[in-house]
Every structure is written in structure tokens, then in C-alpha cells.
Amino acid sequence: MRRFRVPLLCLSLFGFAGAAGASPWWMRGSTSTEQDFLPPDVAFHLSSHLEAGVLQLRWVIADGYFIYRNKIQVRAASPDLVVGPPILPAGTRFDDKNFGLQEVYFQQAIVSVPFTRSDYGAHPLQIQVTYQGCAQSGFCYPPISKVLFPESGAGAMTTRVFATGRDGLPVGDGSSAWEAVAILGGTAAFVFAGLIQRRRRRLPVPTA
Amino acid sequence: MSKSLRVGAALLLAVLAIWTVQHAALHQPLQLGAKPSAAPMAASQVTVNGEAPAPLDTPYAMVKIPERLPDFTLANRDGKPTSISAWRGKSLILNFWATWCAPCRREIPILESLDVQWKPQNVAVIGIAVDRRDEVLAFAAALHITYPLLIGEQDALDAAAAVGVDSPMFPFTVFTDRRGEVVAVFVGELHRPQADLILSKVKDIDDDRIALPAARRAIAAGLDTLNAHAAG
Numbered sequence: 025m026r027r028f029r030v031p032l033l034c035l036s037l038f039g040f041a042g043a044a045g046a047s048p049w050w051m052r053g054s055t056s057t058e059q060d061f062l063p064p065d066v067a068f069h070l071s072s073h074l075e076a077g078v079l080q081l082r083w084v085i086a087d088g089y090f091i092y093r094n095k096i097q098v099r100a101a102s103p104d105l106v107v108g109p110p111i112l113p114a115g116t117r118f119d120d121k122n123f124g125l126q127e128v129y130f131q132q133a134i135v136s137v138p139f140t141r142s143d144y145g146a147h148p149l150q151i152q153v154t155y156q157g158c159a160q161s162g163f164c165y166p167p168i169s170k171v172l173f174p175e176s177g178a179g180a181m182t183t184r185v186f187a188t189g190r191d192g193l194p195v196g197d198g199s200s201a202w203e204a205v206a207i208l209g210g211t212a213a214f215v216f217a218g219l220i221q222r223r224r225r226r227l228p229v230p231t232a
Numbered sequence: 233m234s235k236s237l238r239v240g241a242a243l244l245l246a247v248l249a250i251w252t253v254q255h256a257a258l259h260q261p262l263q264l265g266a267k268p269s270a271a272p273m274a275a276s277q278v279t280v281n282g283e284a285p286a287p288l289d290t291p292y293a294m295v296k297i298p299e300r301l302p303d304f305t306l307a308n309r310d311g312k313p314t315s316i317s318a319w320r321g322k323s324l325i326l327n328f329w330a331t332w333c334a335p336c337r338r339e340i341p342i343l344e345s346l347d348v349q350w351k352p353q354n355v356a357v358i359g360i361a362v363d364r365r366d367e368v369l370a371f372a373a374a375l376h377i378t379y380p381l382l383i384g385e386q387d388a389l390d391a392a393a394a395v396g397v398d399s400p401m402f403p404f405t406v407f408t409d410r411r412g413e414v415v416a417v418f419v420g421e422l423h424r425p426q427a428d429l430i431l432s433k434v435k436d437i438d439d440d441r442i443a444l445p446a447a448r449r450a451i452a453a454g455l456d457t458l459n460a461h462a463a464g
Contacts, residue, residue: 061401061419095332122337156332162421163401164333166362216240 062086064165068157072174074149079137079174081110081153083129088160090116090128095156096135101171102150104143111136128157148173297396297417301326301408304391306360306382309369314382316358316391323355323434326406327422328392330363331371335421336403340375342424347379350431354410354438356380362388362400409437413444416451429454 068091069084081098083091093115100107112135115127141149152171158164301316301324308314316326327343329336347357357379361368368383384391392400396417404419407430415437416430433447433454442450 063399120334123334158334159401159420162335162338163403163419164330164335165401166330167332212244215243219240220237 061163062089062159064157064168067159067165068155068168070153070155070170070172072151072153072172074174079139079149079151081133081135081137081172083133083135083155085129085131085133085157087131089157090130090160091133091155091157093127093129093133095154095167096133097154098135098137099152100139100150101152102141102143102147104147105139105141105149105151107151108138111138297414298394299413301406301412301414302394304387304394306384306387306391307365309372309381309383311365316382319356319358320412321354321410323350323353323410323438324406324408325350325355325357325427325431326360326395326408327357327403328360328362328388328397328400328405329403330361331367332363333402337375339403339422340377342422342427343379344377345424346427346431353435355431355434358382360384360388360391362392362402407431407434409434409444413437415444415447425458426455429458 067086067089069086071082071084073080073082085091093112096110096112098107098110113129113133115129115133117125117127120126137151139149139151150171150173152169154167154169156165156167303315303317305313305315316324325343325346327336327339329339331337343357343359346355350357359372359377359379359381361372361381361383362385363383364385365383368381371377372381382388389400392398392404395406395414397404397419401419403421404417405422405427406417407415409415415434418426418430430451433442433451436442437444437447
């Protein structure tokens, strides 16, 4: 039995890691059935990027969903920050018989936001972004408002995002990735520490 | 390095590798865009009492559909607080909507025609506008909405949560029988065939021709058929 202990431990750890890292049901956008209603953050995945004084917002939009171009609004949410009108790319136009000519984004939208700040970096850059979208199948989400903390760097688009309530105050963290890191890292550290402790216990029994 | 340390290091690497792979899989949102389009009517869905799917399959918008329509009070067009119990004894079509919502707007002619057709049969259409009052009144005047409207913002969102739609997406429509039991909650744009199906079963319940659970099953099956027909 002893020789199976390590493989069993590995197997159980793999299973635990798989369970902890598996996508929760509300994030399974790529495997959702056609009858799912995607949560708004899955239907419209927003990230931001700040580099060389240029702030970019990027929405990745699930298939069958769209965002209205004229419902995108950006405003400053940190001191000494002035945000200009966002530079919106052309979208797909269609004539809605009720709302007239509409321009919407499918698949993705990348928006540049000009800004100037006079705090010399004293405050973390914060902007509030509001947008609204619908599903082509016939329902719409209420306007979504988020406070973003764009992070600079040459890597992928990243951001710290806080959903905001009706008063614009943060109500929750939009990221679950660091929770997964914390859980799995903590578990690994726990197992590792246990193995070291076990090794230390194997002290030679002093002989009289 | 001792055997224990080697095993520990291997486990640590294994865990990190698994997490990295799964993290990468979770963050490929562009793949969502490659998914085939859903059928035009497929996202509209009915949820019925007592037959809620298991939590993992629960639609995002749904929390817990109540057995009976809860009482709530919202301002009417004149600003007078009006309880939903003012329509007690009638079967209800409660349409939750907002002025900025295109499918909500498309539904309005259907709701008007349902009101005309079903009013003599003790069925009332009530619009629950979750929006700013001034915008709703202007919108209702422009579109000549004749059925009763209740209007609210947070209080209307609370009403939506009370009927089980906690994370609202609009429109959605609640159907009750004359006893105040919730027969169905339909999320998405309501089309005439779907409305006719649900209301025919509400009528059957009201006339004691069918029990509520059987009506719900018939509605669910009928909507599946309609969706399959629309998709096919």
C-alpha cells in the first residue's frame, strides 16, 4: 500500500485541482446550450489596456450578442483625470423600425480613450465605463457600469474591474483568476509543508 | 534532494500546470465568437414552478420562481401607488420592460392585441416598466399603450426579483392564473404563438379543465416544439 501512496496523492490532487479550476456554470460560455442566458460579463467581456499614454477598451462579444455603439460612455473616476470622448470604430449598421438607424458591435469592439492626468501618477487611474447590449434572440441587458483600473504593460489586455451598483460604487470583484491561484497555491503549499514536516519527523530515535 | 522534496516539487509543478491550462481555456473569449449562432427563438425560455432544472442548468436570470404571485406596489401612470393585488381574481400577463429595450418595444403591439382579445375572458395585461417615469410616460404616449402600466426603478427591480428574475434581462413576462398562481415566466421577446400557447393553458386552468402541473408540462413541451419548429 505504501508504494501506492504517492500516486494516489497525485491523483487526488489532480482531481481537486481539476474541480477547483473548472469553470463555474455561469462562465461556461463556450459550452453553453442555445437556451442559456449568458451573464452580461460573459456576453460582453470587457478588458482595458494602458500603454504609452493610450487607453484602450476591448469588448469580446459572444456570438449572437451585440453592444450598441451609442450606449458606450466613458468618464473619469479618479482625481485630476480628464477623459475625452471615446474614439469609437464604425459598427454594423441596421435600421431598427422602432429605434431608427442603429450601429452595433458584434464579436469585438476596440475603443481608444484619450485622457490627460495632472496628478503625476499620484492616484491609480480609474475610469467608469457604461455600455449596453442585447442578444439577437430577443432580450436585452440593462446598462452595465464598471469602474476599471487599467494596468499598463506590454502583455495582453488586463484590467482590474469592479462592477458598480446604481450609485456607481464598486460592489464586487470581477475576477476569479486570482482566487483560483490562491486556492491552488495554498493547497500545494499545504501539501508541500506536510511532506517537509513528515521528513523532519523521521529523526533517529536516540539510543540510551 | 530527498525523495519527499522531489515529490513535493513535482506536485507543485503539476498543480501549477493544471491551473495554467485551465486558466488559458477559460480566457479564450474569442472562441465564443466562433460558436454557431443560436436559433432565433431559442434563447426565449419558459420556466415553470416545481419543474425548475437542477442548479447547474438553471438559466442565468432565474433564481426561484415563486408558487404564487407576490404582492408588490408600484406607481401607476398617475403616480398613485397601486398594488398588484388590485387585479386579484384575474389571470395576469405581467410584462416587465424598459424603454431602451428594442425587443420590449417590438412586443407592445402583441401585448395590445392580447389585451383586446383576452380582456373579456378575465385576463389583464399589465406593463411593469423598469425605467425612469418621465421616459416611460413619453414612450407610452408615443406608442399609444392602452393597457395599465406600473412604473418604477429600484422598486420595479425588486418586483422582478420577487417573481424570480433577480438579474434582469428584458423583456420577460409572467403569466398567472386567476388564483394568483404563477403558471410561467417567459424570458425574452414574446411572440404570438408562444403567448397563445401559454394563455390557452392558463384558460384551461381557470376553467378547471387541467391541473396546474399538467398545464406547465404542456406549456414546456409546446414551447420546445415551437422552438424546434423555429430552428428547423
